[in-house]
Structures are given as C-alpha cells and as structure tokens.
Amino acid sequence: xxxxxxxxxxxxxxxxxxxxSLIRYYANESLIPSVRTSGGNRMFPRSVIRRxxxxxxxxxxxxxxxxxxxxxxxxxxxxxxxxxxxxxLSEIFNAHIARRISELTALQSSLEGCIxxxxxxxxxxxxxxxxxxxxxxxAGARFLLGDxxx
Numbered sequence: 001x002x003x004x005x006x007x008x009x010x011x012x013x014x015x016x017x018x019x020x021s022l023i024r025y026y027a028n029e030s031l032i033p034s035v036r037t038s039g040g041n042r043m044f045p046r047s048v049i050r051r052x053x054x055x056x057x058x059x060x061x062x063x064x065x066x067x068x069x070x071x072x073x074x075x076x077x078x079x080x081x082x083x084x085x086x087x088x089l090s091e092i093f094n095a096h097i098a099r100r101i102s103e104l105t106a107l108q109s110s111l112e113g114c115i116x117x118x119x120x121x122x123x124x125x126x127x128x129x130x131x132x133x134x135x136x137x138x139a140g141a142r143f144l145l146g147d148x149x150x
Contacts, residue, residue, distance in 0.1 A: 006035065006043040016052045023052065031055055031069055033078070047080040054081055061093055062100060106146075 009027075013020045027034045027042060032051050034042045051072070058068045071092070072078065075085055137147050 004045040004047060007046050007048075009034075009042050009044065012044050012048055012052065015049045016056070018052065018056075026052065026055060029065060029069070031065065031072065051080040058093075061096060063096075 009020050009023050012023050016023070023032070023044075024042070026032045027044075032044065032048045032055075034044050034048075037043055054072070055065075055068055058071065059065075063071070071089060072081075075081060079085075081089060
C-alpha cells in the first residue's frame with residue numbers, strides 16, 4: 001500500500017476553510033498528525049482534512065477539545081473516522097444531542113416565569129428565594145442549574 005500523500009498546512013487550511021493558526025493549534029494539541037520535512041515545514045496526511053472537519057463538527061455539537069481527543073483516540077491506529085467509525089460515533093453524538101435537548105427544554109420552561117430582571121439565581125426575585133438563600137448552594141443560576149426552591 002502506497003503511503004498517503006502529504007499536503008501543506010496552507011492546503012489543509014484552505015480546504016477546511018480555517019486559519020493556518022487553527023490547523024497549527026490542532027497539530028500542537030495532537031488532535032491531527034503532522035510530520036516535519038528536512039526544511040522544518042509541517043506536512044499533513046491528506047486525510048487530516050476529514051479529521052479537521054470531524055473536530056469542527058464535534059465542536060459545533062458542544063464538545064470540548066479534550067472530549068474530541070478522547071473520541072478520536074477510540075479509533076484504531078488513531079485514524080480519521082471512516083463510515084463505520086462515524087456510525088458508532090454518531091450514536092454518541094445522538095445521545096449527547098438528546099441530553100442537550102432535554103436540558104434546553106428544562107431551561108426554556110424555567111425561563112417562562114422569569115420577569116427579565118437578570119438575577120437568575122433568585123427565581124422571580126424575592127418571592128421564591130427571599131434574601132437569596134439558594135446562594136449557599138453555589139455560584140451561578142442555581143434554579144436554572146436544577147436546584148429547587150426550599
């Protein structure tokens with residue numbers, strides 16, 4: 001089997017529609033493989049284009065780079081996802097999407113009672129959370145994070 005052709009960082013950036021700096025960052029983070037030429041230039045297997053696209057899709061789905069790295073590390077030989085890999089990974093993505101839909105639906109329901117003052121942790125201001133007692137549960141929008149009024 002012939003070795004995979006190598007392409008420049010500029011070629012990868014152009015084909016994926018991203019900045020060279022992003023491709024360099026992914027390489028530095030070991031999300032995509034690269035090799036150095038004798039002149040010190042970074043070259044990439046052509047399949048990196050699909051791997052970058054996978055990373056971008058996963059980021060749009062809300063995955064952090066460390067989570068994406070873990071997903072990519074499940075692939076044999078750390079290769080670019082093929083059709084069979086994608087089928088398995090899409091099951092994980094679908095479960096993630098379903099979980100996010102559930103969280104967003106709960107958030108939407110919680111916001112219906114908000115009067116828009118921006119307090120977030122006070123749930124209808126002083127009526128349900130007198131003196132902001134829910135603050136002892138931690139920082140942030142506690143009711144929107146799932147805490148219940150006492």
